[in-house]
Amino acid sequence: MSQRSKDALNYAISNRPRGNAGDLDFIIAASLTTPGVVHIKSTYNNTSPQQKLLERIYGPGFGGNLPSMSSGSGVILTEDGYITTNNHVVENATKIEVILADRREYVAELVGRDPNTDLALLKIKGKDFPLVKLGNSDSVMVGEWVLAVGFPYSLNTTVTAGIVSAKGRSIGIINTSAEGAPQQGNTAIESFIQTDAAINPGNSGGALVNTNGELIGINAAIASLTGSYAGYAFAIPVNLAKKILDDLKKYGAVKRGVLGISFPSPAVENDFLKQQGITPGSVNGVFITQIQSNSAAALAGLKEGDIIQRIDGQQLNSSSEFSERIARHGPGDKVNITYLRKGKSNQTVATLKAEPNAAEQSTMSLKEIYQKLGARFSPLTPKLKEHFQLNNGVLVTEVAPTGLFAQLGIPPGTIIALINGREVSSAEDIEKAFLDARNGQVKILAIAPDGSRVAFNFSFGT
Numbered sequence: 001m002s003q004r005s006k007d008a009l010n011y012a013i014s015n016r017p018r019g020n021a022g023d024l025d026f027i028i029a030a031s032l033t034t035p036g037v038v039h040i041k042s043t044y045n046n047t048s049p050q051q052k053l054l055e056r057i058y059g060p061g062f063g064g065n066l067p068s069m070s071s072g073s074g075v076i077l078t079e080d081g082y083i084t085t086n087n088h089v090v091e092n093a094t095k096i097e098v099i100l101a102d103r104r105e106y107v108a109e110l111v112g113r114d115p116n117t118d119l120a121l122l123k124i125k126g127k128d129f130p131l132v133k134l135g136n137s138d139s140v141m142v143g144e145w146v147l148a149v150g151f152p153y154s155l156n157t158t159v160t161a162g163i164v165s166a167k168g169r170s171i172g173i174i175n176t177s178a179e180g181a182p183q184q185g186n187t188a189i190e191s192f193i194q195t196d197a198a199i200n201p202g203n204s205g206g207a208l209v210n211t212n213g214e215l216i217g218i219n220a221a222i223a224s225l226t227g228s229y230a231g232y233a234f235a236i237p238v239n240l241a242k243k244i245l246d247d248l249k250k251y252g253a254v255k256r257g258v259l260g261i262s263f264p265s266p267a268v269e270n271d272f273l274k275q276q277g278i279t280p281g282s283v284n285g286v287f288i289t290q291i292q293s294n295s296a297a298a299l300a301g302l303k304e305g306d307i308i309q310r311i312d313g314q315q316l317n318s319s320s321e322f323s324e325r326i327a328r329h330g331p332g333d334k335v336n337i338t339y340l341r342k343g344k345s346n347q348t349v350a351t352l353k354a355e356p357n358a359a360e361q362s363t364m365s366l367k368e369i370y371q372k373l374g375a376r377f378s379p380l381t382p383k384l385k386e387h388f389q390l391n392n393g394v395l396v397t398e399v400a401p402t403g404l405f406a407q408l409g410i411p412p413g414t415i416i417a418l419i420n421g422r423e424v425s426s427a428e429d430i431e432k433a434f435l436d437a438r439n440g441q442v443k444i445l446a447i448a449p450d451g452s453r454v455a456f457n458f459s460f461g462t
Contacts, residue, residue, distance in 0.1 A: 035100075039099040040085055043095040045094060070089070072205045073149075073202065081127070087114060091120075109124075117189045140217075143164060150219060168324070190323070192220065192235060194233070196232070218241055263319050263322070286318075296351055296353050302339065310336075313336065313338075334349050334350070334352075336349055337349070380415065392425035393415045393424065419444055444456040
């Protein structure tokens with residue numbers, strides 16, 4: 001702990017109000033944390049081709065106008081100036097400025113970023129910076145008191161309190177920004193800690209800490225119809241962040257281990273289980289819908305229809321928890337898997353493989369992709385383009401009852417406008433978009449047959 005942090009803590013302890021022994025006290029936690037949480041200002045170019053594309057399809061203002069400057073928060077991790085924040089706070093920034101709680105200002109270097117967890121790592125020059133001590137997000141309990149620390153609305157350091165409302169939340173927000181750039185071979189990892197501590201714009205990248213002042217999460221998102229706090233906020237678990245940030249520091253990129261299975265995305269998980277004759281909640285775990293050939297899962301003996309119940313002894317309650325557990329590992333790591341097959345519990349050990357590169361992905365079978373999707377496409381007719389005022393798009397002409405499109409409720413007659421931010425106008429465009437996302441998250445922006453604008457998210461596996 002730096003001398004500055006020690007002085008702040010000693011002052012807080014000596015001046016804390018005296019009350020009953022059972023009184024809840026946030027003073028020490030706030031004093032420990034606030035010196036290590038920073039204000040981040042990101043500067044951008046004013047032009048955005050992706051924004052113009054979205055506005056042409058969905059109307060003026062869709063996704064918001066990108067400002068020339070935006071604001072967020074960050075957390076100092078080391079005394080020599082490594083700082084974590086959200087990827088969306090610094091993505092595409094031409095300049096990143098860091099302002100400490102004591103008003104010292106620095107220009108930061110972007111060490112690396114990972115869009116699939118919405119994390120980024122920065123570095124400022126100097127030493128003896130105040131830092132926030134890392135905690136253990138696995139030990140966090142629903143109902144536990146927590147503090148959110150950051151710079152909402154560019155105000156000075158702000159501390160708010162709340163409780164942990166839920167764990168393992170997936171809200172479909174990562175990799176769904178206006179830019180929408182496809183992340184080849186990657187999967188969005190969402191297993192948020194949900195809290196009712198007030199978090200507003202500008203809090204992104206700030207600290208979620210327990211009452212001991214230990215970092216348990218990186219504040220990332222809010223659920224709101226207005227853009228301001230409405231009672232729901234979400235943080236990236238620090239145990240996941242540790243692995244991602246360590247990789248960014250060592251390699252400048254994330255080296256993620258892959259098991260090689262497909263499973264229903266959180267949005268359709270319950271409906272899928274019902275289709276398999278399984279009552280949601282009767283069996284906790286992840287239902288395997290497909291095993292990739294020669295994958296870690298295949299070599300470990302897993303099969304389609306198996307239900308993965310535990311990873312390294314930890315019970316899984318959802319696919320988002322499963323994705324987080326796998327994402328904590330790198331290529332070559334061994335994971336212990338407990339799974340259910342035809343009502344019988346089994347165990348195996350899988351050695352995770354590296355993510356396939358673009359060249360490897362391009363050799364994967366289009367036939368497999370189309371079988372999984374259960375859909376056929378055709379180019380838009382000039383009449384449809386004119387009716388919906390579109391320059392591009394493809395029409396869903398056929399949906400098989402057993403494919404992903406049927407599970408997601410995408411009917412024939414739907415117009416696909418964008419896949420992972422990429423404009424599509426032909427079967428070749430569709431093929432390229434799905435091949436690039438072969439092992440990852442897919443976001444489709446579409447127009448339903450009734451003319452309404454809709455979005456669909458699903459995973460090809462992890």
